[in-house]
């Protein structure tokens with residue numbers, strides 16, 4: 001499926017735009033699952049001011065979706081209508097500040113934050129070694145692992161709203177809960193300020209090594225996957241419920257429930273977005289039948305199906 005090219009019309013409205021606009025860019029090249037149709041128009045802003053300028057001048061009725069490194073996304077086969085924003089180099093800086101603080105642009109991979117913190121002798125951010133996304137995604141998902149979450153180390157985030165206004169949001173204003181951030185829809189994070197504590201570089205690096213080794217043996221990190229598919233329901237582990245429902249190894253088309261960690265879905269090579277979503281829904285139905293518990297998707301599903309339509313109840 002291809003969308004109408006919005007770029008010419010927009011470029012006329014935005015004479016001072018510095019970032020890049022590309023029509024019908026395939027998102028399967030960006031997402032970890034390696035599935036997904038095109039973005040109608042992909043915008044890569046040059047910097048925060050460019051992003052604000054773009055949003056200020058973009059007609060209100062054009063839908064905007066922001067994506068990070070695509071490690072928590074299932075993009076449907078028909079792609080995403082409207083504008084898809086992906087932050088790049090202009091949001092890639094890390095600076096160390098006094099008092100064991102670290103500031104990182106939203107496009108910085110989490111792993112780089114953990115390394116920079118270790119090098120600066122800042123403890124408390126090593127858990128980011130295990131999360132393959134970027135800081136924008138970590139802010140939006142309240143990314144966490146190994147007993148720590150973003151909400152515990154964040155001081156404040158910078159963001160641009162849909163109207164192009166810049167905000168500084170304290171951690172309290174992020175309204176965080178488990179894998180959820182409660183800021184208004186359309187908020188695009190551009191930067192985060194983290195608080196760590198004084199630590200010893202070699203110790204922090206050893207902790208990060210342990211995290212990497214654990215991931216290697218416990219999760220299919222070398223496969224095309226989106227990480228944990230479902231949130232852990234209060235008091236339960238999603239993977240245990242999935243296992244008990246007999247779903248380990250279950251397949252739909254080219255998509256399979258990982259044998260190694262059954263809360264992970266895998267694209268075995270030829271899966272479509274529809275295969276993965278159908279597999280996820282089959283797992284949810286079987287878990288509900290066996291345990292009565294309704295699993296909630298942690299992975300964000302975006303866009304339209306191959307026929308150009310949204311699933312029932314979405315628009």
Ligand SMILES: Cc1cc2nc3c(=O)[nH]c(=O)nc-3n(C[C@H](O)[C@H](O)[C@H](O)COP(=O)(O)OP(=O)(O)OC[C@H]3O[C@@H](n4cnc5c(N)ncnc54)[C@H](O)[C@@H]3O)c2cc1C
Nearest residue numbers: 068069070071072133134136137138140143144145189227
């Ligand atoms: C192998 C594997 C292991 C994983 N392990 C973990 C884990 O241990 N813990 C964990 O929490 N997650 C884990 N994940 C999931 C994923 O890495 C995290 O959710 C991550 O924070 C997503 O970041 P991203 O940059 O890839 O965001 P994307 O997947 O691109 O986007 C995720 C969501 O964040 C939003 N978003 C992205 N950037 C911005 C921005 N700048 N402003 C506003 N919203 C934005 C998107 O709109 C989307 O809703 C894992 C994934 C994989 C593939």
